[in-house]
Amino acid sequence: MKNFILLIVLLTVLHSYGQAYEEQNKLWSLEECINYAIGHNITVKNAELTKNSSELNYAQSKSSRLPNLTGSASQNLSFGTTIDNITSDYVSQTTNSTNLGLSSSVMLYNGNQLNNQVKQNKLVVDQSTLYIKESKNSIILNVLESYIQALYTKENIMIALRNLESSEKELEQAKARLDAGTIPMVDYTDAQSQAATNKYNLITAKNNYQQQLLVLKQLLELPPEQSFEIDTIKNYTESLLIQDKLEIYQKALEVLPEIEATEVGVDISKKDLEIAKGGFLPSLSLTGSLGSGYTDVQDMNFSDQLDFNFNQRIGLSLSIPIFNRNQTKTQVENAKINIRKAELQLETTKKELYQKIETAWQNAISSQEQLLASKSARDATKESYKLAQKKYELNALSTTDLVVSQNTYTNAEINYLQAKYLNILYSQLLQFYQGNPIKID
Template sequence: MKIQATLLFFLMGFLTWAQDIDSLSTKKIWSLEDCISYALENNITIKQAELEKNGSEVNLTQSKYAKLPNLSSGASQNFSWGSTIDPITSDFVSQQIKATNLSLSSSVTLFNGNQLNNTVKQNRLMVEQNDLYVEEAKNNITLSILEAYLQILYNKESIEVAENNMLASEKEVERAKARLDAGTIAMIDYTDALSQAATNRTNLISAKNSYAQQVIALKQLLELDPLVELEIKPLENPLLEGLVVPNKMEVYQNAIGRMPEVQASELGTTINEKDLDIARGGYLPTLSLTGSLGSGYTSTNDLTFTDQLDVNFNQRIGLSLTVPIFSRYQNKAQVANAKIGIEQSKLQLQTVKKELYQKIETAWQNAQSAQEQIEASQIASEAAEESYKLAQRKYELNALSTTDLVISQNTYTNAQLNYLQAKYLGILYNELLDFYQGNEIKL
């Protein structure tokens, strides 16, 4: 029996280990859509914006209930000695008194310059505004992920370039060493080869570090644990030729009508206008309706507690009118501040529109530039590759110095990196322009 239990224990352990190995072998590769979808559900900035929206919904509910009557109850027990007034009968007595008071009261505001209604309207607008702030946060995170994703792909391809250069330079060092031993080259040619190999190794380390830093940045946007491995999916044949950069004014006009930051800023002006309506309501009278029910018991009466509650039962209803005459500049200051708030919100709207146009114009200019650079850098990269291959053949035939070979390799490397940079910048800024026009980001 013990042997069977031991075998079962080891079998379960083996199955668990096998499942872990299987999960590692099927590690998830994140696409851009995966990253965006995950971030929209987990990013802290978005969650904070959603909590702000929830808070504004609570304020809206509270302002609606403020229009309803309140209701409160009260009870008191008093003991008196000596000459005093009976709190229940109002008679003057000279004895010890035990008195109980019970009450139920309510009041409702009938009119207060329409401040309650305007507060409800204002809070409803603030819910809409906070909903737009949530959308703005989602847009910002989406664009940040797009940029980080493309930067990682660029760095990954840069690592491949650096690795190829390092392998090529190591072979060149071996050939240079053999030639130095054979006496066909000078020591300076050999040291040039060593120097270039060390430089390429340094470039590879730098490229890997840049890649790691960008992965960390993307993990932070996704709110992933630092220990979780993150590998992203490369682009499949990105369309680079024939990209048409749209008219920037058309992009701007589309963006003005749909970007949440613009709509939220427009609502900000309306919200401040409600502030002005509320402040002006402070000049008007306030009319309230009040009512109460009460009863009590006193030890000076021979009736029982229950009978006295019935006998002493009383009701009261009344109207209360408050007319503001002098508020020590409070109402006037509130009106003035509300007007200032309206003007500030109008300026804020202009600022938001200006910043949006600046973003679109920058993206448009960079998209134009990247499109031209893609064509030019691709030609330069292909030409530099042929030149480098010819330089390698000459070097093998002792028809080229190590220094000239190094120069050719560096020219080819720079051409490759320039092409990669232009390619990913072109993709980035064209996606940005599509996004501002209301199109979904999808590579």
């Protein structure tokens, strides 16, 4: 039995260790980063709380159309000559009385203000839902940009590492030739300088990557103690097909929440106007009450008095606005101004969206052209560098010329990397603006 228990404990420990190891060595994909950021972002959580509050206000406004019900009870002790509040007689003695009652009222009509308030609060709920989506979209874009920047810096490490390995090998060759007396000292020092420079570049590339990982980790709001590493792109294909920017814009108007949220804002302002206009109209309410009481002045027991003094009341109350110092008129005019402001905000939101799409579209076109040009330059300088290495091995090329060839190839590779990841970024942005999911394999 003891062995069985020990086995269970051992398996549990190994399982927990395995999970911890897997978590520590996890490679985060873009999709995982986005999902985690959305689930843990404080801005999104605040937007969700705002929606919860607007839902409560909506439920409360619907309840405002229902009758209220209030119960009351009082116990009174009177001295001297007073009016008995049950019999309405003058008495000159100490009296003890009890009053019990129920009252209710309901608004039958108030210029349709209650109904319009309910409709407006429903619009506020809809708008708060759209604000949540907008907050999530903002997080998605921030994570996308940061993730792609991290991928770029990560791939720069591979370039820097390859350059360092090549320059160290060339330094060994230069040392052997210097010892053999086939090259001057200046060629050897050039090789030393290039190796040292490449080592520095590798350190810088690693630091840039760690800095970008830190930015992304903070954006995800991961705990400080958690390790974090991103996955690489395994199936990269160049995005060369770009739709017309007006088509993208028209699609964005249909799917992006910030546009719909601003449109709902216009509708909310229009409801404000209807509510304000309701102030010009009469209001009608229905009231009713039940009551009874007991007093020691009457020569009846408590229960008999409650039956005898039981009373009921029902009434209608009509309020007709005649003049309220132009308060309603001012509210109506302010509501009209707010409608116009909301309409201008909608125009501004649409213009800003078009500017974002136009900028992303132009950058996508430019990055596409840069990608094709830099790819050709990279391939050409790569072949040139290979030839330079062969010449250097045959002692037919100076160290200085080899360094120039390597630097030219490195610059071409970096230019290609920049164009590659800009192409990914802006093509994904254009997909996002059309409501398509962001995905990088």
